[in-house]
Amino acid sequence: MAEFVIVGGGVYGMATAWHLARAGAEVSVLERKAIASGASGGPGRRGVRANGRDHRELPLMRAAFPLWESLHEILQCDGLFERTGNLRLTRREQDVPAARAQAAMQNRAGIETHVLDARQLRALEPHVEAATLGAIFCPGDGASDHTRTTRAYAAAAGRAGARIREAVEVVEIIDDDARATGIRTAAGEVVEAARGVIVLSNWSVGDLLGPRAAFPVWSEAFQVLLSRPLADMPVRHVVGHASRTLSLKPEAGNRLMISGGHRGHYDRESHVGTALPDAIAANVAEAVATYPTLAGIEIETADAGHLESVSLDQIPVIDRAPGCENLWFATGWCGHGWAIAPVVADLLARFVIEGLRPDLLAPFALSRFA
Ligand SMILES: Cc1cc2nc3c(=O)[nH]c(=O)nc-3n(C[C@H](O)[C@H](O)[C@H](O)COP(=O)(O)OP(=O)(O)OC[C@H]3O[C@@H](n4cnc5c(N)ncnc54)[C@H](O)[C@@H]3O)c2cc1C
Incomplete structure (x- = not known):
């Protein structure tokens, strides 16, 4: 039994696990393959770019830049971000x-x-x-070593007490009376979650949420x-x-x-x-x-x-699942979810702990498709 179960070991799963564990929560992360094997891994680097971004994401980028500049100190790992313009x-x-x-x-x-x-x-x-x-x-824009950064978040989350399991595929979210109580793995194991489940599995979020949340998000291989x-x-x-x-x-x-x-x-x-x-x-x-x-x-x-989720209006969906008070998710990154990850993961962890949606996440609510 954990307090929170996170599905997905990409940058969002690992950074959110780190924020929650730092705040004293017991966190279990389940990853179907390996840390940084999805969109948060692969060759080259990811752009940390405000330039050309959707106006709704610019406040996130403004908040993200100071984090990127200091992330190597915070996560105790060099070579994460380079300011290139x-x-x-x-x-x-x-x-x-x-x-x-x-x-x-x-x-x-x-x-x-x-x-x-x-x-x-x-x-x-x-x-x-x-x-x-x-x-x-x-x-102020730059580039970031995404694989190294995701693994650095994983290491920091581990140091803060998060339990990270690889090669564990989640196939079902279990709920009871509008509350998520845990998940079921492909091997049939049930992992209970006392406080909530956070689905950060990028391309499979829609599959796992099923009819709880239908939204126009699909996946593409960039x-x-x-x-x-x-x-x-x-x-x-x-x-x-x-x-x-x-x-x-x-x-x-x-x-x-x-x-x-x-x-x-x-x-x-x-x-x-x-x-x-x-x-x-x-x-x-x-x-x-x-x-x-x-x-x-x-x-x-x-x-x-490296499959990436894409939304109809080209910005992510970050929300709590309707009708389920302790089930959160984030997806639909549209090929530009990397640069905002440090700040979105921090905000998401606050959303989860405090129960109130931070103002900066308001544009990304599922209700915009209603
Ligand atoms: C080629 C490419 C270039 C990009 N370039 C940029 C860029 O320049 N700038 C930018 O800002 N963004 C960029 N992005 C976007 C950015 O990399 C992604 O938005 C971000 O990494 C998504 O992180 P994530 O943690 O949500 O997803 P992922 O890293 O995909 O992590 C999700 C994890 O969940 C796991 N998983 C899936 N289903 C299950 C399940 N059922 N059970 C357990 N685990 C599961 C997967 O194995 C995966 O490891 C790019 C993306 C790609 C693919």
């Missing part, structure tokens, strides 16, 4: 007004953002394609490419694009990470994801168009094995 490039006239509006909104939300013209951009990124009109620039080492790295910042499905990150060993939202194929039976040749070619072509000196770049790793 993030550029969102614009190459079409029609995208300029939206870029300016986004920059103004970000500044109003307390996120330092600069509108750069072509000359200012080229001073920061001299190898960018000549047709690029400019960019919006967030100097593609990540890592190049072979480059003789010269033309990309100096984390770079996104207003009109291309493209994100670029300089990585260790002079490798370039190319991603941005192309999808692979994911087999839900075998849980094997495959990057598709057409999507790989399209992503590389966009990278080369944006940085012409990348012509001839060779791909060393093509991954689509």
